[in-house]
Structure formats: C-alpha cells, structure tokens
Amino acid sequence: MDKRIVIVTGAAKGIGKAIAQRMINDNYITILVDVDEKKGESLANKLGRLAKFLACDISNKNEVNSLFKTVVNEFGHIDVVVNNAGIISDNMIWKMPVENFDKVIEVNLKGTWLMCKAAGTLMREQKYGRIINITSRAWLGNIGQSNYSVSKAGVVGLTRVLALELGKYGVLVNAIAPGLIDTPLTQKLPQDIQEKLIQAQPIKSIGQPEDIANVVAFLSDDSTQFITGQTIYVDGGKSIGAGL
Numbered sequence: 001m002d003k004r005i006v007i008v009t010g011a012a013k014g015i016g017k018a019i020a021q022r023m024i025n026d027n028y029i030t031i032l033v034d035v036d037e038k039k040g041e042s043l044a045n046k047l048g049r050l051a052k053f054l055a056c057d058i059s060n061k062n063e064v065n066s067l068f069k070t071v072v073n074e075f076g077h078i079d080v081v082v083n084n085a086g087i088i089s090d091n092m093i094w095k096m097p098v099e100n101f102d103k104v105i106e107v108n109l110k111g112t113w114l115m116c117k118a119a120g121t122l123m124r125e126q127k128y129g130r131i132i133n134i135t136s137r138a139w140l141g142n143i144g145q146s147n148y149s150v151s152k153a154g155v156v157g158l159t160r161v162l163a164l165e166l167g168k169y170g171v172l173v174n175a176i177a178p179g180l181i182d183t184p185l186t187q188k189l190p191q192d193i194q195e196k197l198i199q200a201q202p203i204k205s206i207g208q209p210e211d212i213a214n215v216v217a218f219l220s221d222d223s224t225q226f227i228t229g230q231t232i233y234v235d236g237g238k239s240i241g242a243g244l
Contacts, residue, residue, distance in 0.1 A: 005075045006220065007031045007067070009058055009115065010085030012039035014183035015134065018209030019082055019216050024050045026217055028080070031071055033058070058085050058111035068118045077126055080220045081119040083112045084134040086151070088185070090144045101147040108151035109158075116162055116173075123171040130172050130220050133159050134212070137179040137235045152177075156231050163229030172228040176215050179235020181207045202237035 006023045010016040011032035023030045024047050032053045034040040044053035056067045071078055086108045089100040116131055123129025138145055139152035159175040166173060180186065180197050186206070189197075198206050211234050218224055219232075233239040 003075070004028045004079045005031070005071065005077060006080040006082065007033060007071065007078060007115075007119075008082045008084060009033045009056070009111075010134075011053075012036045012043055014185070015178065015181060015209045015212050016082075016084040017043060018213040019084060020051065021047065022210070022213035022217050023080075023082075023220070024048070026220075028220075029075065033067065033085070058083075058115055059106045061114055064111075064114045064118050068122060072122065078119065078122060078129065080130045080132065081115060082132045082134065082216055083115050083155075085111060086134070086136075088145070088148050090148065092144055093146045096147065104147040105151050105154075108148070109154040112155050113158060116158060120162060120166055120171065124166060124169045126170075128170045129166075131159075131162065131166075131174075132216055132219050133173070133175040135159070135175045135177045135231060137177045137233060137239050139177065140239060159231065160229050167228055172219070172224075174219050174228060175231040176212055176219075177231050177233045177235065177239065178212050179207060179233070179238045181209060181212065183209060200238065201235075202240070205236065207234060207236060 006028040008016055008020045011020045012034035020030050020032050030051050032040050032044050033056045035057050037055045040053040044051040054067055056063045058064055087104055089104050112133055119131050133155050135155040136152040138149045139156050142149050156175055159173050162173040215232055215234055
C-alpha cells in the first residue's frame with residue numbers, strides 16, 4: 001500500500017511504452033492501459049512484477065469507471081495518471097469524412113476528459129495527485145490535421161481548467177507536447193519525408209520516446225511541487241516557429 005501507483009494509457013507501444021518503462025524504473029506500480037490486449041499483456045509480462053495490464057477503451061465511460069474501481073480496490077489509491085492514448089486520421093478538411101473527425105475527438109479529447117474526470121474525482125478526495133496529459137505540438141496547427149489539432153488543443157484547454165479546479169486539493173495538472181518523435185508511426189513514413197521533417201527541427205534530429213518519459217518522471221516526482229497548468233514542449237524547438 002505504500003507503493004506509488006501510476007496509470008499510463010496507450011501503454012502498449014511507442015511513447016506510452018517508454019513512459020511505462022521509466023515509471024517502473026522509478027519504482028512505481030504501473031498500470032498499463034490499452035485497447036490492444038495482446039501487446040499490453042505481453043509488455044506487462046516483460047516489464048515484470050511492478051507492471052499490470054488492464055484493457056480499457058478510454059472513450060467508453062463505463063470502461064473508464066471500471067478501470068479506476070479495479071485499481072483502487074486493489075491498491076487503495078492512485079498517485080499519477082498519464083493520459084497518453086490517442087489516434088490520428090489525417091486528411092485535408094474537404095476530404096475528411098465527418099466520422100473521422102468524430103472518432104479522433106471521441107478518443108483524444110473525450111477519452112482524456114473521461115480519464116481526467118475519474119482521476120480528478122479520486123485525487124480531490126485523496127488531497128493529492130498528478131495528472132499528466134500528453135497533447136502534441138500539433139495543437140498549434142498542422143496541415144491535414146483539423147481533427148487531431150483540434151483534439152489536442154482541447155487537451156491543452158482541459159489541462160488549464162483542471163489546474164484551476166484541482167489545485168487547492170493538492171492535485172497538479174500539466175501537459176506535455178511532443179514534436180517529432182521516433183515512434184512506430186513516424187517510422188512508417190517514407191525516408192525522404194522523415195528527413196524533411198528532421199531538417200525542419202532547429203536541432204536537426206528526431207526525439208526519442210524516452211525524452212517524453214523523462215518529463216513525465218519529472219512532473220510526477222514529489223519534489224516537483226510548484227508547476228501546474230503548464231504545457232511543456234518536447235519538440236526540438238519546433239514550437240518556436242522554425243521551418244525549412
């Protein structure tokens with residue numbers, strides 16, 4: 001019961017996987033949450049005794065409530081919730097089906113809101129907690145991502161509101177905005193496109209999932225007491241407006 005407990009959504013691969021690994025390294029009991037049960041279970045087994053996998057569709061209210069109930073029943077409390085799960089479905093707005101807009105908003109924004117609602121309710125009662133939302137530098141605007149950028153802009157707004165609502169209860173709420181990160185998604189891009197994107201970064205390199213995990217660890221640490229409502233960019237400087 002004296003162990004620190006963290007929930008990480010979208011934990012089966014990429015950034016979520018790196019966050020889960022880092023939190024385990026920092027001695028957290030880490031609840032890996034994903035819709036991919038096969039990958040999630042496999043990863044939890046590899047990560048060892050501090051890892052536990054629970055399947056959950058974060059856009060489903062009942063599944064989210066069940067997730068929190070299961071964790072609290074087993075461990076009694078939750079210290080940190082990292083909302084990393086998200087999807088993309090890119091297209092120019094004149095080509096984008098309404099269904100693709102709805103689905104991205106449903107997972108990225110509503111799903112994060114549902115997780116924050118459950119976490120905020122519990123942490124308010126605990127008088128302690130950390131909520132860390134993984135947004136994206138894309139909230140500033142990306143061509144072909146009217147659905148994704150809007151969803152991530154919503155997460156930034158949500159983070160600021162919850163910092164105001166929960167601060168007096170000892171709950172800190174922050175966001176991390178990754179830029180170009182070496183994940184399975186970016187690895188699927190053609191090599192020439194990858195190179196153009198890298199050259200658009202001021203530091204001319206691509207970030208690693210561990211770069212995001214490091215910031216999660218910093219915001220989760222008990223010594224970090226006076227940061228809330230912030231969006232921290234981990235994007236090689238791209239958010240300052242550098243381009244080709």
